[in-house]
Amino acid sequence: MALRPITIVAFVTGAAVAVGASTMQRVVGVGVPAAVAQREARPTGSAVKAAVVAMDDERIRLAQIELRPAAPGTVAKRLAVPGTIVPDAGRVAHVSVKLSGTVAELRKIIGDDVVKDEVLAVLESREVADAKSEYLAARLSNELQQDLTARDKSLWEGRAVPEQQYIKSRNAAAQTAMRFGIARQKLLALGVRDDEIAALPQAPDASLRSQNVRAPISGRVAERKVELGTAVGRDNLETELFVIVDLARVWVDLSVSSADLPMVKEGQPVSISTRGLSENSTARIVFVSPLLDKDTRTARVVAAIENADGRWRPGSFVTAAIAIEERAAPVVAPFSAIQTVEGHKAVFVRTKDGFEKRNVVLGQRDGQSVEIISGLAAGETLAVSNTFSLKAELSKPGAED
Structure with missing residues (x-):
């Protein structure tokens, strides 16, 4: 039993000697082991200073560093x-002809931009000339017969002519009106527009054989399948003249x-x-x-x-x-802003003096964006391009002071 106190004293004495030796080494200048020196030199608590890369606006511009604020967003x-x-x-149009004829004029080529109802080409066609002539004749006949019927109605009301003559005149007016309507519908079926039909009575005779081919949609000419003088229409001839594509969507x-x-x-x-x-x-x-x-x-x-x-x-x-x-994610940043510094994910936050390296914890990545779980607040501005140059600048001696 008398040996136990001696053992305890020896242990305490040995610890004191070890502590004293360490202190003596520092006092007399004898080298301290590297692990001990690093442990004692490492600052703790508030003594740790942020890693900052000094850089003004001009250097940021020359380095082509893009800045962007972190913000809330969504990840998926x-x-x-x-x-x-x-x-x-729904935005592809095949421009075809509805009559037989010959290409007399081409106003658009491949690659041209067109707007809806713009004239793409002009055809010459005997079929359209006959249809326009028939329409003009039916129009004139209808106008004359309507005038005669109005006169006969006035005479019949004044008891100047018998009722049978007025009925006969009224039937003739209905027939001419029907023929006039049929002639108009034929022109519409051939692709002649309402405004073109209305202008026919004042149009020159040479234009009666011409038919405009218009763009049904706005877009770009992707194909042109005819040349000047090409015969188009029925009887196994080419009917499609252009293909227009609208690539806005x-x-x-x-x-x-x-x-x-x-x-x-x-x-x-x-x-x-x-x-x-x-x-x-x-x-x-x-x-x-x-x-x-x-x-x-x-x-x-x-x-x-x-x-x-x-x-x-x-x-x-x-x-x-x-x-x-x-x-929803509280903070989302471009993935290009993330760098790996000393084994930790980090971003560079803009400060008044330059950029502060900030360690962050990443969450879910969504394409070119990534969720920031901690280390960065929404609204803080950070570098999102050429951040490797900031990482290289940080590794230079004296960058962390």
Whole structure:
């Protein structure tokens, strides 16, 4: 039992010697082990200073660093499927002729922009000349007969002529009016417009054989199938003159497997991306086919996408990410703003002196955006492009003071 106090004293004494040795090494300048030096040199608590890259507005402009504020947004779970850009079926027009004739004038070529009702070509046709002549004759005959009938009615009311003469005149007026209406409808069927028909009585005789071919929609001439002097019309001749396509809005043709089809609904947003374009565009599903392809067991899904700038060309292959589950996120930032610094995900927040490196915790990624769970507040401005240069600047000696 007398040995226990001696053992305890020895242990305490040894600890004191160890502490004293460490203190003695610092006092006399003897080297301290590296791990101990690093542990003692590391600042703690409020002594830690933020990592800041000093940079003024001019240097930011020269470095081509884009700034953008973090903001609330939505993130979605998406189903990725391949797709193809195709023209909107409701925005394609095949311009055909309704009569036989010869191409006398061509006013548009491939690639020209056209507006609705603009004249594309002029045809010369005996058929349209006969129809216009028949209309003018029927119009004149109807006007004369209507005048005679009005006169006979006045005479009959004054008892100057018998009622039978007035009835006969009234029947003749009804027949001429019917022939006049039939002649007008024939011209409309041949493609002559109402305003052109109204102008026929004052038109020169040479224009009677001419027929204007007009654009049914606004768009761009994608095909022109005739040349000057080409005979067109019936009897196995070419009837289609132009194809006009309006690409202000296009379709994305998708094939979705039967297993994924229950998650796809009309009205869902779709993120469209392709090689060569840095930014995605948003489309919206307008049609989900109720039928499956018997060979591939996939269904056709169509999404509509605005294309005013013409970036989406029909025939292009794209990747479509269908949003099947969306939720709100307090802070969303472009994924290009994220860098890995010393094993941690970080962003560079704009300050009055430059950029502050801020460690962040990432949540769900949605295409080119990512949810920020912590480390960044909505409204803070951060660098979203060329952030690697900031990371390199931070690693230089003296960047963290």
